[in-house]
Amino acid sequence: MTSDSPSESSSSAIEPQRILLVTGLSGAGKSTALDVLEDLGWETIDNFPVRLLNRLVATSHQALDHQRRPLAIGFDSRTRGFVPSDIIDMLKSLTGRDDLSVSFMFIDCADAELERRYNETRRRHPMTHGRPLLEGIGAERELLEPLRRWADIVIDTSELSANDLQGHVRDLFEHNETGAMTLTVSSFGFARGMPPLADLVFDMRFLDNPHWIDGLRELTGQDAPVGEHIQKDPAFSAAFNQIHDLLLTLLPRYQAQGKSYVHIAFGCTGGRHRSVFTAESMAQGLRDAGFSPTVRHRNLGSRAADEIERGKRQGN
Structure with missing residues (x-):
């Protein structure tokens, strides 16, 4: 009994x-x-x-x-x-x-x-x-x-x-009723200010800028031709893999410490090409690793303004 x-x-x-x-x-x-x-x-x-x-x-x-x-x-x-x-x-x-x-x-x-x-x-x-x-x-x-x-x-x-x-x-x-860590991956343009709530910020302005390529300027990092151009940059693959490995090291540690929210932000000059492609690619890499990130693009809808990109041809 x-x-x-x-x-x-x-x-x-x-x-x-x-x-x-x-x-x-x-x-x-x-x-x-x-x-x-x-x-x-x-x-x-x-x-x-x-x-x-x-x-x-x-x-x-x-x-x-x-x-x-x-x-x-x-x-x-x-x-x-x-x-x-x-x-x-x-x-x-x-x-x-x-x-x-x-x-x-x-x-x-x-x-x-x-x-x-x-x-x-x-x-x-x-x-x-x-x-x-x-x-x-x-x-x-x-x-x-x-x-x-x-x-x-x-x-x-x-x-x-x-x-x-x-x-x-x-x-x-909203998606954290079980107490699980909420993960956000975002893109932004440095020309329009830093994201004030990001935990980790990666500057992608070292990559070749698609804004200066005819046929790519009016596209975004969500378009295949822009992604193909960025991936051809010799610096992209090594940098992306190192950031990916770093995140796979940090995120489980944050989770073990009880951190409920992590925001990872990727920036470029205007926030429409390099940062968008990298954020989308990294979010997919994190999904493949078992995470469930939300993706946000702060400046994706902004116009590709020449005055913002002018003088940045060296990838700044």
Whole structure:
């Protein structure tokens, strides 16, 4: 006669409650991130009194609901009882529990961009208290710095539109319900700025530029003639294989360390030829190795502007 009761079997089958704590600088985009999570099926609570977090988690766990939705909890410097050291102590105790899967996301933004956003909306910063706006932003940044250092995920929205932030949060959580690592391979043009959220960036401007070849300029790295031209460059094969081997070394290590999201970006001048072909080829190589990358091309739709490529005939 076994000692297992139905309730014990039920309890042992329950997956750990998934909890994401979300904070950041006022105006950086915390509410936008929480809205996306809600759209993805998360239960979200904003401006939650963090001193009640242990009680909330206990109540959620007692429900013993197999269909529990993941829970995202937003809080910031305006929240009652906001003491970063106390919050970190609470996080340490929660992450040590087997019945919980806790992660922490911090939304950051540069001071100048926060100042622009507040001036544009004419909202009052919560920490100005009669002093200049930049001083209030600086005071909040200093207060939150311990939490930023503790965060599993940091998103800097300085150069992101609201749509960009929404897309990045979706990349992080839409296909990651099992806790598996989410892998993105992207292309971009250096002439239009570096991708602010990339973990690994590879500069492909050393390759011969198809922009200067008649018949290839208006094509992209997704077109076979462009790919054939790039592959003929003597430097391509060796560099590609070395990057591929490096990624196969790094990605399992990232996964073993619990990194939930990796963004690999390939850049060229305009973001339409060399970087696109390399990103597509690398994504296929990673699929062959058992990974499931998402591919994004930031500047593929941009016009092949001569003023961007002019003077770059040496592959810069």
